[in-house]
Amino acid sequence: MRLKSVLVLSLILAATSPSTGRMFDNWSYSKLFKAADLVVIARAGPTVDTGAKPTDPRYADMLVGEETQFTIESVLQGKAPVGGLTVRHFRFADSNKIGFDGPQLAFFRTKPRVFKGPDIGYVSLGIPDYLLFLRPTGDGAFEPVSGQIDAAQSVKEMYGSSGGE
Numbered sequence: 001m002r003l004k005s006v007l008v009l010s011l012i013l014a015a016t017s018p019s020t021g022r023m024f025d026n027w028s029y030s031k032l033f034k035a036a037d038l039v040v041i042a043r044a045g046p047t048v049d050t051g052a053k054p055t056d057p058r059y060a061d062m063l064v065g066e067e068t069q070f071t072i073e074s075v076l077q078g079k080a081p082v083g084g085l086t087v088r089h090f091r092f093a094d095s096n097k098i099g100f101d102g103p104q105l106a107f108f109r110t111k112p113r114v115f116k117g118p119d120i121g122y123v124s125l126g127i128p129d130y131l132l133f134l135r136p137t138g139d140g141a142f143e144p145v146s147g148q149i150d151a152a153q154s155v156k157e158m159y160g161s162s163g164g165e
Contacts, residue, residue: 041131044130064091066088088142088143
């Protein structure tokens with residue numbers, strides 16, 4: 001009986017090896033609204049590379065800086081800049097090297113999202129609007145309030161809110 005217990009315990013300990021992972025905050029809507037200086041619903045426009053590097057050295061070779069221009073549809077909190085909005089964020093330099101516990105980056109669609117199914121043909125969701133929770137960068141641009149490495153938590157993709165295309 002004792003040998004059986006030791007064997008079972010050994011198997012349990014062997015199966016529960018230490019795991020690696022990256023800790024990150026879970027940003028609820030309440031937390032996002034409290035932390036954001038600007039909350040808008042906006043439509044993404046052109047995105048250009050900036051050459052900016054993340055401040056976290058673990059991701060310096062993995063990420064490329066970008067700026068996306070937005071047309072503001074509605075302001076929910078804060079004072080929006082006149083004439084549009086520039087949001088700074090990052091993308092992966094090589095999409096084949098995305099890590100298991102890597103950054104949660106923001107991505108902005110500017111074309112309709114289309115699905116194809118065997119029984120339904122093509123279905124288009126249109127072009128999304130985005131609910132953005134932002135803070136100023138100090139030079140007229142904005143960045144996600146959850147930070148650059150986990151920017152996706154400050155960006156909510158929405159369909160059907162303004163008719164789309």
